Amino acid sequence: MSFLSLMVKNPFRNRTRAALAIVGIAIGIATIVVLGMVTGGLQTATTSTLKAGAAEITVTPVGSSGFGSAGGTLNESLANDLLNISGVSNTAGVIGLNANVTGVSNASSSGFGEGLLINGIDSDKLSLEGIDSINGSFYSNGSSNELILGTTAASNLNKTVGSTINLFGTNFTVTGIYQTGNFITDSGGFMALNTLQNLTSNDGKVSDIAVKVADNANVTTVSQSIKNAYPNQLTATTAADQANRINQGLGFINTASFAISLLAIVIGGIGIINVMIMSVFERTREIGVLKAVGWRSSRILTMILGESIILTLTAAVVGIVVGVIGVNVLLAVTGAGFKPELTVGILLRAIGIAFLVGIIGGLYPAYRASRLPPTEALRYE
Amino acid sequence: MNKPENIIEIHDLKKSYDKGKIKALNGINLEIKKGEFVSIMGPSGSGKSTLLNMIGALDRADEGSIKVSGIDLMTAKDLNKFRSQEIGFVFQMHNLIPNLSVVENVEIPMYETKLSSKEMRGRALELLELMNFSNLSDVISQDPTKLSGGERQRVAIARALVNHPSIILADEPTGALDSKTGDTILTLLKDLHQKENVTLILVTHEPYVANMAERIFNMLDGKIMEETNQKIKVHNLKQSKI
Numbered sequence: 001m002s003f004l005s006l007m008v009k010n011p012f013r014n015r016t017r018a019a020l021a022i023v024g025i026a027i028g029i030a031t032i033v034v035l036g037m038v039t040g041g042l043q044t045a046t047t048s049t050l051k052a053g054a055a056e057i058t059v060t061p062v063g064s065s066g067f068g069s070a071g072g073t074l075n076e077s078l079a080n081d082l083l084n085i086s087g088v089s090n091t092a093g094v095i096g097l098n099a100n101v102t103g104v105s106n107a108s109s110s111g112f113g114e115g116l117l118i119n120g121i122d123s124d125k126l127s128l129e130g131i132d133s134i135n136g137s138f139y140s141n142g143s144s145n146e147l148i149l150g151t152t153a154a155s156n157l158n159k160t161v162g163s164t165i166n167l168f169g170t171n172f173t174v175t176g177i178y179q180t181g182n183f184i185t186d187s188g189g190f191m192a193l194n195t196l197q198n199l200t201s202n203d204g205k206v207s208d209i210a211v212k213v214a215d216n217a218n219v220t221t222v223s224q225s226i227k228n229a230y231p232n233q234l235t236a237t238t239a240a241d242q243a244n245r246i247n248q249g250l251g252f253i254n255t256a257s258f259a260i261s262l263l264a265i266v267i268g269g270i271g272i273i274n275v276m277i278m279s280v281f282e283r284t285r286e287i288g289v290l291k292a293v294g295w296r297s298s299r300i301l302t303m304i305l306g307e308s309i310i311l312t313l314t315a316a317v318v319g320i321v322v323g324v325i326g327v328n329v330l331l332a333v334t335g336a337g338f339k340p341e342l343t344v345g346i347l348l349r350a351i352g353i354a355f356l357v358g359i360i361g362g363l364y365p366a367y368r369a370s371r372l373p374p375t376e377a378l379r380y381e
Numbered sequence: 382m383n384k385p386e387n388i389i390e391i392h393d394l395k396k397s398y399d400k401g402k403i404k405a406l407n408g409i410n411l412e413i414k415k416g417e418f419v420s421i422m423g424p425s426g427s428g429k430s431t432l433l434n435m436i437g438a439l440d441r442a443d444e445g446s447i448k449v450s451g452i453d454l455m456t457a458k459d460l461n462k463f464r465s466q467e468i469g470f471v472f473q474m475h476n477l478i479p480n481l482s483v484v485e486n487v488e489i490p491m492y493e494t495k496l497s498s499k500e501m502r503g504r505a506l507e508l509l510e511l512m513n514f515s516n517l518s519d520v521i522s523q524d525p526t527k528l529s530g531g532e533r534q535r536v537a538i539a540r541a542l543v544n545h546p547s548i549i550l551a552d553e554p555t556g557a558l559d560s561k562t563g564d565t566i567l568t569l570l571k572d573l574h575q576k577e578n579v580t581l582i583l584v585t586h587e588p589y590v591a592n593m594a595e596r597i598f599n600m601l602d603g604k605i606m607e608e609t610n611q612k613i614k615v616h617n618l619k620q621s622k623i
Contacts, residue, residue: 001481001485001488001498001501001502003492006481006492008487009480009481010480013479013480136530152461182383204536239571246528285476286476286478288476288480289470289476289489290489291439291461291464291474292437292464293463293465293470293489293493293540293544294461294462294463294464294465294466294468294490294493294544295461295492295493296462296493297461299492299493300510374439374440375434375439375440378439378472378476
């Protein structure tokens with residue numbers, strides 16, 4: 001039997017204890033994997049907001065979040081006024097509202113709260129929202145009962161082209177289903193601007209204005225020009241700014257993930273120290289025998305440390321499998337509009353942390369075992 | 382014919398514990414020739430096992446000199462290598478590792494050699510065959526805790542011999558066995574000593590066990606009180622043991 005086989009065999013002498021130690025560490029590893037996959041998925045979804053062809057700037061009232069506001073708070077005429085600013089090639093007034101979906105058992109279609117995010121925009125301006133093609137057809141601007149849905153919303157609401165959906169007390173026909181790659185946009189729907197304004201008593205009002213910048217213009221310069229032109233009225237946020245803000249938010253998740261990683265190392269390390277010290281205590285006489293037959297202290301140290309690492313790497317495998325299955329099931333059940341991403345980096349982090357826990361947890365017991373005087377070890381009862 | 386050389390030379394060897402309060406060895410002088418069978422007798426606490434530990438380099442003496450196989454154990458740095466190459470230990474409680482199979486237990490000392498796993502397995506099986514384990518295919522996976530006391534001690538002897546040591550140190554090897562099984566083990570050890578020309582040092586407090594040796598040393602209070610090559614009179618000692 002090789003030395004490696006011996007190291008693999010030893011930690012599982014007491015199967016219950018080994019299983020409990022593995023479960024403890026695997027929970028920490030699974031948490032790290034889940035957070036990593038969710039953060040990665042959200043980052044990818046955020047990056048796709050910078051879609052070519054879509055509006056680069058969102059104009060909202062001063063004091064708003066910059067992501068668009070609920071209801072109509074801006075005059076629709078401002079969309080035309082903005083066309084006079086140098087570098088602006090196209091604009092579109094948009095009104096966004098959260099609609100209750102009736103007749104659907106699962107009203108949480110987007111996974112980001114109850115209801116469906118519906119935007120009103122002229123159909124010929126949909127390219128500014130990143131919608132260039134559609135499965136089915138676009139709604140007509142004068143229509144009062146047509147809308148299009150994003151793929152995630154359609155899937156969660158179980159709607160196809162031709163289906164009917166009741167919003168704001170009116171039945172709408174789904175004329176088309178679009179996909180932009182942006183998980184927020186794909187979790188909502190669009191209808192004609194004047195239809196939504198009429199239904200919600202927001203005639204002549206919009207919540208934000210999408211601004212397309214001319215090819216030869218600088219986005220930041222145009223953004224600043226808009227702010228300068230309407231100093232106390234409008235603020236302009238570029239798509240890059242929006243992505244950065246979202247990424248800042250994801251940065252907090254990353255920090256939390258790092259903190260959980262540290263906690264996993266500390267808690268897992270203490271657990272492994274406990275398990276390995278117990279193991280060394282129980283095997284004191286055996287260690288004496290190994291020394292008596294000529295084993296070097298370094299070999300005993302390697303063996304105990306190796307056993308500790310094997311235990312934590314086994315936990316890493318269990319944690320990764322549980323984490324990957326868990327996050328996919330969780331996001332499928334909640335209907336979140338983005339896909340979790342498993343990257344090599346996440347796997348390396350999980351395995352690296354497990355390895356580190358194995359070393360930290362095994363070092364002291366291994367050192368202790370290697371320093372046992374053989375005569376004392378052999379006398380141990 | 383050449384006179385056999387001394388394999389063990391001990392002069393005025395002293396070892397104490399508990400800051401000098403317990404004098405385990407109090408000036409031991411001993412010379413043992415290569416290939417001899419020697420037994421060390423004495424009551425509990427007389428220093429027999431301590432002396433055996435010194436010869437086996439499991440512990441270092443405080444004073445005096447001790448040379449084994451030409452190596453000065455007072456100054457030698459790598460005692461592990463010495464133990465691995467020169468010494469085979471047989472303990473009273475056999476000390477087999479419970480989660481390893483019989484053959485894996487015999488392989489344990491060979492991890493410090495440069496043998497491959499295959500060579501280790503071959504050598505271990507060879508030794509187990511020598512120890513009268515007839516069904517070798519069974520012992521590859523056999524759990525040592527399922528063996529009888531005598532069988533376990535035979536496995537322990539195989540483990541002691543596996544690295545071709547020049548000295549076998551047996552500390553009460555029959556102490557945990559019934560007299561019949563003990564006799565079998567002693568006969569086995571004696572046969573091995575003769576066949577392999579290995580030096581055998583056996584610690585016991587049983588006169589009838591000591592009688593099997595060529596020389597007998599009696600210890601008391603950390604000193605060798607007398608040496609004899611005369612057999613000790615045994616009065617129903619076997620019966621008294623039972």
